[in-house]
Amino acid sequence: MSIKNAALLATVGTVVLTILLLLRLVNDLLALIRGLIPAMVFLSSLIYAFAAVTVVAFFYVFHRRQS
Numbered sequence: 001m002s003i004k005n006a007a008l009l010a011t012v013g014t015v016v017l018t019i020l021l022l023l024r025l026v027n028d029l030l031a032l033i034r035g036l037i038p039a040m041v042f043l044s045s046l047i048y049a050f051a052a053v054t055v056v057a058f059f060y061v062f063h064r065r066q067s
Contacts, residue, residue, distance in 0.1 A: 002066075003066055004063060004066035004067075007059055007062050007063035007066060008063050010059045010063075011056065011059040011060055011063050014052065014055050014056045014059055015056055017052055018049070018052040018053055018055075018056050021045075021048050021049045021052045022049050022052075024045055024048075024049075025042075025045045025046060025048075025049040028041060028042045028045040029042060
């Protein structure tokens with residue numbers, strides 16, 4: 001397996017994980033608006049989603065730079 005293929009596989013896997021984390025973020029936002037969860041739970045969900053989007057961007061750029 002080449003580095004380019006590994007980077008593509010990592011990008012795809014991370015995109016799937018990011019989608020799940022973004023769905024959790026939306027769910028936590030709705031629960032926060034309804035008053036069901038404290039703001040700290042939403043904040044941690046926001047941090048996880050931001051980190052996942054950042055890793056997707058890194059893997060995408062890394063994949064594009066491989067020749």
